[in-house]
Amino acid sequence: MRTLSLNRSVVASVLVLLVFLFLSSWAQQIFDVSAQSPAAAKKNIFLDLQPPLLSPGAEKNISFGFDNALADWNWIDLIQTLHAWRGDNRSVAKKLDIITALDPRFEYPYIIGIFIVPFYDRIDEVRALGLKGIEALPNSWKIPFYLGVQMSYKGNDQEEALRYLNIAKERGGNPGLVSALIAAISAKTGKYEASRALWQKIYETEQDQTLKKAAQGWLERLDVLERIKQEIGLYYKTVGKMPASMNDLLQKGYLKGVPEDMLQYTYAITPDGNLEIIKLGPQ
Amino acid sequence: MINNRSIIAVAVNTFRESFRDRILLGATFISIFFILFSLFVGSISLDQDAKIIQDTGLTVIFLLQVFVAIFVGASLIYKEVERKTFFILIPKPIRRSEIIIGKCMGLMMTTIAVSALTTVFFLGTVLAKGASVALAASFLLAIALGLVETVLIVLISLFFSSLTTPVLASLYTAALFLIGHSSDVIYSLIRQYQGSLARYFFYFFYYLFPNLEKFNVRNDVIYQIVPSVSDIALMVLYAFAYGAFVFALTVMVFKDREY
Numbered sequence: 001m002r003t004l005s006l007n008r009s010v011v012a013s014v015l016v017l018l019v020f021l022f023l024s025s026w027a028q029q030i031f032d033v034s035a036q037s038p039a040a041a042k043k044n045i046f047l048d049l050q051p052p053l054l055s056p057g058a059e060k061n062i063s064f065g066f067d068n069a070l071a072d073w074n075w076i077d078l079i080q081t082l083h084a085w086r087g088d089n090r091s092v093a094k095k096l097d098i099i100t101a102l103d104p105r106f107e108y109p110y111i112i113g114i115f116i117v118p119f120y121d122r123i124d125e126v127r128a129l130g131l132k133g134i135e136a137l138p139n140s141w142k143i144p145f146y147l148g149v150q151m152s153y154k155g156n157d158q159e160e161a162l163r164y165l166n167i168a169k170e171r172g173g174n175p176g177l178v179s180a181l182i183a184a185i186s187a188k189t190g191k192y193e194a195s196r197a198l199w200q201k202i203y204e205t206e207q208d209q210t211l212k213k214a215a216q217g218w219l220e221r222l223d224v225l226e227r228i229k230q231e232i233g234l235y236y237k238t239v240g241k242m243p244a245s246m247n248d249l250l251q252k253g254y255l256k257g258v259p260e261d262m263l264q265y266t267y268a269i270t271p272d273g274n275l276e277i278i279k280l281g282p283q
Numbered sequence: 284m285i286n287n288r289s290i291i292a293v294a295v296n297t298f299r300e301s302f303r304d305r306i307l308l309g310a311t312f313i314s315i316f317f318i319l320f321s322l323f324v325g326s327i328s329l330d331q332d333a334k335i336i337q338d339t340g341l342t343v344i345f346l347l348q349v350f351v352a353i354f355v356g357a358s359l360i361y362k363e364v365e366r367k368t369f370f371i372l373i374p375k376p377i378r379r380s381e382i383i384i385g386k387c388m389g390l391m392m393t394t395i396a397v398s399a400l401t402t403v404f405f406l407g408t409v410l411a412k413g414a415s416v417a418l419a420a421s422f423l424l425a426i427a428l429g430l431v432e433t434v435l436i437v438l439i440s441l442f443f444s445s446l447t448t449p450v451l452a453s454l455y456t457a458a459l460f461l462i463g464h465s466s467d468v469i470y471s472l473i474r475q476y477q478g479s480l481a482r483y484f485f486y487f488f489y490y491l492f493p494n495l496e497k498f499n500v501r502n503d504v505i506y507q508i509v510p511s512v513s514d515i516a517l518m519v520l521y522a523f524a525y526g527a528f529v530f531a532l533t534v535m536v537f538k539d540r541e542y
Binding site: 061064065066067068069072075076079080103105106108112 | 335342
């Protein structure tokens with residue numbers, strides 16, 4: 001009799017357990033189905049970087065001395081969503097601002113930020129982040145270098161790019177690439193003498209054969225530029241006005257052809273008579 | 284005349300008692316787990332693993348030191364009263380100030396023991412990840428300064444422990460710990476209220492509350508920025524002076540209490 005009642009209670013307990021297990025499985029299934037819906041996929045919190053709740057100043061105030069650990073936490077949080085960053089997500093720049101406020105000597109977020117943020121066409125945010133890094137890390141050549149690169153290619157402001165690249169050049173440990181980039185941008189902006197001096201130095205001192213070859217190419221290119229400039233001067237003296245284009249020099253026999261260097265750069269004269277390097281790309 | 288033998292006896296017993304605490308052992312193992320877990324977190328940090336491991340390790344060790352000081356320290360005297368073991372001590376030829384020094388030393392021995400255990404794992408991990416010996420030595424300095432800070436927290440904890448229940452003592456000590464690490468905020472308030480009376484109000488609290496942030500070099504040592512000898516001497520002097528102030532306060536409260 002006792003065995004029977006014991007068996008009954010065991011069966012009842014097992015039944016209760018099964019009911020709860022069934023209920024929990026059912027709830028899990030509903031959750032899984034709703035998580036796979038297109039609407040849920042659009043707002044997937046695991047893929048999207050959530051906007052930070054606090055400002056950099058507030059995060060710093062409540063860090064209670066655990067600044068680096070909090071910066072690391074934010075960094076891990078930021079890069080886990082790297083694959084899902086979209087142009088309209090402003091949280092990336094905000095998050096980088098928080099990380100660099102908590103740990104201003106953490107170099108990598110500045111570099112990643114300088115490279116990533118321009119894709120959202122926010123060059124002002126890049127400049128602000130880069131300048132913050134240049135000030136916080138006075139020995140880092142990488143931050144001014146990458147900021148200079150982005151200002152040249154994305155910001156299209158060669159003067160500003162040169163300013164940052166020169167800061168990178170003044171800082172120790174920088175590779176020959178920094179001087180090479182300054183020389184190339186100087187040539188593009190018409191600072192031929194400064195460019196020639198830098199390329200000459202790179203050609204004479206650089207151990208890297210690729211850079212040495214590039215320096216040689218640029219020195220030859222600068223020679224060509226000098227020659228064209230002389231021809232433009234001669235044209236002006238003879239004709240009494242500046243040539244409108246490279247075609248004027250070609251038609252009147254001042255040049256035998258539009259010179260083209262090994263790196264597929266073509267030189268041209270702008271309508272106001274200035275000499276410019278125009279990149280045409282591979283011919 | 285202070286009796287060293289009594290102090291050592293209290294210290295050793297406090298150490299034994301607190302080291303047997305299962306919660307403390309649990310916290311130590313969790314700390315070691317987190318130090319080892321930082322290897323995984325570092326591996327998903329875009330090549331920043333050395334920094335992540337170093338920051339995590341220093342933070343975890345410091346949190347363990349604070350945990351011992353706040354939660355074990357807060358229950359020390361209260362537990363003795365609750366278990367009535369304190370009444371055995373009272374009639375003995377031992378001063379109450381000696382009990383406090385002994386308790387503080389015992390708790391510090393516990394903190395040093397758990398710190399040493401976790402530090403071995405931490406230094407082993409960072410050295411295996413390629414950190415230099417000089418960098419490892421600067422980590423030891425950060426951990427040692429954490430211990431100096433812990434002495435103050437232990438004393439504050441003992442002060443509250445002699446006044447109230449462990450839960451409230453832990454809460455008050457934790458609050459003072461957080462305030463002590465926010466002294467910059469109070470200082471910025473002082474600068475904001477230049478020329479008004481409120482400034483003196485904030486000045487009063489700025490000097491009354493412990494400035495614990497001055498012992499925090501964890502954020503600097505990973506960049507090999509180490510405080511000068513004179514700075515360290517000043518930190519120790521501050522800890523000694525503030526510690527003596529809290530100790531005197533605790534002895535005053537403790538003497539007047541009827542058990």
